[in-house]
Amino acid sequence: MHTGSPTSPHNNVVESMSALMNVSGHIDKVMNAQTLEEVKKNRLRHTATIESIHWLCLQGCALRGNDGSSYSKNQDIQKENLHILAERVRKKIREDVGSAKFCLLIDEAKDISDKDHMAIVLRFVDREAFLMERFFDIVHVSDTTAVTLKKEICNVLGRHDLHINIRDQGYDGASNMCGSWNGLQALFLMDSPQSYYVHCFAHRLQLALVAAAEKESSIWLFFSKLNFICNLIKASPKRHIELQFAQAIEIATMVATGIREKDFQVEKLNSRFNDEAVEILRLSSALEPRDNFKLFNADDIYNFAEKFYPSYFNKQELHYLKKTEKARHYHLIDILIRLVLTLLVYTATTKRSFSTMKLLKTSLWNKVEENLLEDSMIVYIEREFTARIDIDSIIDKFYSTKNNWAHLR
Incomplete structure (x- = not known):
């Protein structure tokens, strides 16, 4: 069959037909393939950027780019x-x-x-x-x-x-x-x-001890000499052993003779720990699980729920809290425990x-x-x-x- 020259109309049609049958060579497929490759590369670069930002934050480092000018997009990318x-x-x-x-x-x-x-x-x-x-x-x-x-x-x-x-x-x-x-x-x-306020107990104790210590000249003198004493004891292992021995004797003597802190110090502690929050902690101790629930007290639990959490329990549920069959109504105890656990003890966080x-x-x-x-x-x-x-x-x-x-x- 005669097909003519390579550039004849017949051969041009055959070549076009072959190209048409090659789907992977279609212009939309080629463009999409390039776009997918570009997306893959862009996401890889962006992943590296995010991982770098994450690492810098975990190290507590400042975010910087190779171009920190106002025209640069580095800062916007980092912040976003x-x-x-x-x-x-x-x-x-x-x-x-x-x-x-x-x-x-x-x-x-x-x-x-x-x-x-x-x-x-x-x-x-x-x-x-x-x-x-x-x-x-x-x-x-x-x-x-x-x-x-x-x-x-x-x-x-x-x-x-x-x-x-x-x-x-x-x-x-x-x-x-x-x-x-x-x-x-x-x-x-x-x-x-019912959003009860609790003053950090660690802070209360600190304030009470500072106030009590201010009235004791011996405590002030002790801390003024403490640095010198520490350096003196650390310089000699023998002095360190002698100090421990003397301290043990002194503690045993204090326990035996019943020495107590002065009334002023006790008064300061009482003044810092005498509010509603302390009563909440006292009553909630009835839920303490240690020693096989040694402190468990049904009356304290009932009073605790009735006084501080009345909106969480109706009269019938409060009655169940006083009963001894706690297993049947454990969900009520669970609610109470969760409420108690949210109470603040200290603000260290x-x-x-x-x-x-x-x-x-x-x-x-x-x-x-x-x-x-x-x-x-x-x-x-x-x-x-x-x-x-x-x-x-x-x-x-x-x-x-x-x-x-x-x-x-």
């Missing part, structure tokens, strides 16, 4: 990805809280640039019955009045639908926090009458958050933006959550907010 990561952590904490009641732990401190900040920590019992304290946010406040603090707290909690679940409050003893009429705890009590702030916001990084500081702190403190966050989901979220960015999907 860090914010998405931080929001994922807050979301996971919110999911862990669920519908459980929580204690609100608040404390204030100044940073390196002399700005007031308020740390917000949530204390709650999770779905698996584990007691948790989670750092949730740190907020810059224009002043530390109770009204301002409450407004900022409500803004943070409101964004995550947490406000209605406040069960207890834990602050220090400053007047703006514990004031009976205009303090922060009083403002929250107006909204939620909020103090640790300020230690983190001092680590992140240094004299070399004292102009860090507030949002960047907040996001960096929650990623640094709640690092166990960040390890479980899917990087691909962060990339997708970033692309959805920056859809004019390079192809990421």
Whole structure:
């Protein structure tokens, strides 16, 4: 069969037909293949960026790029990805809280640039019955009045639908926090009458001991010489052994003769530990499980629930709490235990958050933006959550907010 020259109409049609039958060579397929390869490379670069940001945050390092000018997009990329990561952590904490009641732990401190900040920590019992304290946010406040603090707290909690679940409050003893009429705890009590305020017991003990020590000249003299004594004892192992021996004899003598602290010191301790919170702890000791529930007392449990948690139990349920057949009504005891566990004992978690702030916001990084500081702190403190966050989901979220960015999907 005659086909003519290579450029004849017949051969041109045959070549076109062959190209048409080769689907992988179609222009849309070629363009799509290039686009998929480009997306793959872009996502790989973006993954490296997110992992770098994550690593820097865990090390407490500042975020920097090769171009830090105002025209560079480095800072926007870093901040946007860090914010998405931080929001994922807050979301996971919110999911862990669920519908459980929580204690609100608040404390204030100044940073390196002399700005007031308020740390917000949530204390709650999770779905698996584990007691948790989670750092949730740190907020810059224009002043530390109770009204301002409450407004900022409500803004943070409101964004995550947490406000209605406040069960207890834990602050220090400053007047703006514990004031009976205009303090922060009083403002929250107006909204939620059973959000009991508990002054950190460790702080109470410290205040009581300091007040008691100020009246004892011997204690002042001891601490003024303590550094010299320590250096003297450490210099000689023999002196160290002799000190331990003398201390053992002195303790045995004090126990044998019944020496007690002075009435003034006892009075100071009583003045710091004589409020409603102490009664709550006293009655709740009836739920102590040690020594095969040695302290278990049905009357104390009933009085505890009736006085402090009347909205959680109706009359019939309160009656069940007094009965001895606890196995049939264990769910009531479980509710009571979860409520007790949310009560504050100390505010060490909020103090640790300020230690983190001092680590992140240094004299070399004292102009860090507030949002960047907040996001960096929650990623640094709640690092166990960040390890479980899917990087691909962060990339997708970033692309959805920056859809004019390079192809990421």
